[in-house]
Amino acid sequence: MIAEEVMQFLVLASLIITAYLSIKFKDLIACAISLGIFSFLLSLEYYILQAPDVAIAEAGIGAGLTTAIFILAIRGTERREVEE
Amino acid sequence: MWVDYLIYVFLGIGLTFNGLGAVGLLRFPDVYTRLHAATKTTTFGSIFTSLGVITFGIAQLYLTGNVPEDLPLITHTIIAVACLILTNPVSAHAVARAAHRSGVRPVKAVVDKLAEVRKK
Amino acid sequence: MDVWFLTAGILVLWILISCIRAILGPTAPDRLVALDTINTLVVASMIILGVAYREVIYIDVAIVYALLSFVATLYIAKYLEGGP
Numbered sequence: 001m002i003a004e005e006v007m008q009f010l011v012l013a014s015l016i017i018t019a020y021l022s023i024k025f026k027d028l029i030a031c032a033i034s035l036g037i038f039s040f041l042l043s044l045e046y047y048i049l050q051a052p053d054v055a056i057a058e059a060g061i062g063a064g065l066t067t068a069i070f071i072l073a074i075r076g077t078e079r080r081e082v083e084e
Numbered sequence: 085m086w087v088d089y090l091i092y093v094f095l096g097i098g099l100t101f102n103g104l105g106a107v108g109l110l111r112f113p114d115v116y117t118r119l120h121a122a123t124k125t126t127t128f129g130s131i132f133t134s135l136g137v138i139t140f141g142i143a144q145l146y147l148t149g150n151v152p153e154d155l156p157l158i159t160h161t162i163i164a165v166a167c168l169i170l171t172n173p174v175s176a177h178a179v180a181r182a183a184h185r186s187g188v189r190p191v192k193a194v195v196d197k198l199a200e201v202r203k204k
Numbered sequence: 205m206d207v208w209f210l211t212a213g214i215l216v217l218w219i220l221i222s223c224i225r226a227i228l229g230p231t232a233p234d235r236l237v238a239l240d241t242i243n244t245l246v247v248a249s250m251i252i253l254g255v256a257y258r259e260v261i262y263i264d265v266a267i268v269y270a271l272l273s274f275v276a277t278l279y280i281a282k283y284l285e286g287g288p
Contacts, residue, residue, distance in 0.1 A: 001209075003206070003209040003210045003212075003213045004209050004213075006213050007209065007212055007213040007216045010213070010216045010217055010219070010220050011216055011219075013220065014216075014219060014220050014223050017223055017227070018223065018226070021226065021227060027232060029232045029280070029283070029284070030232055030235055032280070033226070033232070033235045033236060033238075033239050033280065034226065034235070036239055036276055036280075037223070037226060037238070037239055037242055040239075040242060040243065040246055040273065041219070041242075041246075043246075043269065044216075044246050044249065044250070047250060047253060047262070047265065048253065050257065052259075052261065052262050052264075052265045055265050055269075056265055056268055059265070059268060059269045059272050059273075060268070060272055063269075063272050063273050063276050064272045064273075064275050064276055067276045067279065067280065068275075068276070068279050071279055071280060071283050074283070075283060091207075092207065095207065095211050098248075099211060099214050099215070102215060102218050102245060102248065103214075103218055105218075105241060106218040106219075106221040106222050106241070106245075107221070109221075109222055109225050109237065109238065109241055110221060110222075110224055110225055115231070115233045115234055115237065118225070118234065118237050119237050119240075122222075122237055122238075122240065122241040123240065123241075123244075126241055126244040126245060126248075127244065129248070130244055130245075130247065130248040133211065133215075133248050133251070133252060134248070134251055137251055137252065137255050140255060153260065156260045156263075157255070157260050157263065160260065160263040160264060160267065161251060161263055163267055164247065164251060164263060164266045164267045164270060165251075167267055167270040167271055168244065168247055168270050171270060171271065171274040172240075172244060174274070174278075175240055175274055175277040175278060175281070176240065178277070178278055178281040178282070179233060179236050179237060179240060179277070179281050181281075181285065182233065182236075182281040182282070182284040182285040183231075183233035183236075183284070185284075185285045185286060186232075186233065186284045186285065186286065188231055188233055
């Protein structure tokens with residue numbers, strides 16, 4: 001039972017790291033990739049909490065659709081974040 | 085039982101190769117060598133951890149004979165591993181081609197045939 | 205200690221090590237390689253956790269996940285390649 005708790009702690013630590021990275025980077029492609037990793041790990045966290053239907057919804061919307069929409073938006077605008 | 089030790093051996097091989105992939109991703113100097121390390125070893129390790137699951141399912145099916153519970157475990161695991169084997173090299177190829185076309189050059193490489201071909 | 209939870213815990217530890225490359229990576233393709241590695245490791249740990257909870261329906265989530273993460277990786281790679 002202690003292995004399960006250690007596993008959940010590691011997933012939550014990875015979630016915090018990638019969520020911080022997605023607001024820190026200046027390259028917006030790197031931000032989109034970090035947000036993709038965040039949504040994958042969030043899906044794994046739902047899976048550990050034994051909610052597989054929510055995990056399927058998160059995998060479909062978070063992994064596939066949101067990343068594609070962000071890439072489309074970056075293609076329409078600029079790639080680098082500019083300093084004001 | 086001896087099947088338990090077979091499962092432990094499969095899981096050990098899979099975990100070792102997945103760990104080699106993660107460490108190689110951390111320590112290699114270049115995009116292409118990192119891709120080489122990460123993709124091959126994690127695919128191989130995932131095949132072996134899933135082979136442990138399949139062995140467990142076959143042992144449960146032989147011991148208890150609970151067909152509607154154990155037969156979907158085996159078949160769905162085989163389908164998941166087949167999807168992984170089909171999609172993983174394709175995405176690795178796409179990443180390598182995208183890295184070469186976006187201007188990342190190999191470090192310490194002597195020849196670069198793809199750049200020579202594309203220059204003509 | 206259950207061996208399946210121990211295996212899943214070690215796989216999540218490898219995911220945390222792969223996140224370091226997403227932090228350090230100098231260019232965007234490095235981070236994309238880290239995303240691809242994390243995809244494969246998450247699918248493997250989902251299969252292991254499906255046996256650990258003794259639920260057959262959980263393995264279907266791994267199939268859906270393996271097919272959808274492929275789409276996201278291909279889309280980001282197609283943007284990095286340039287062109288339309």
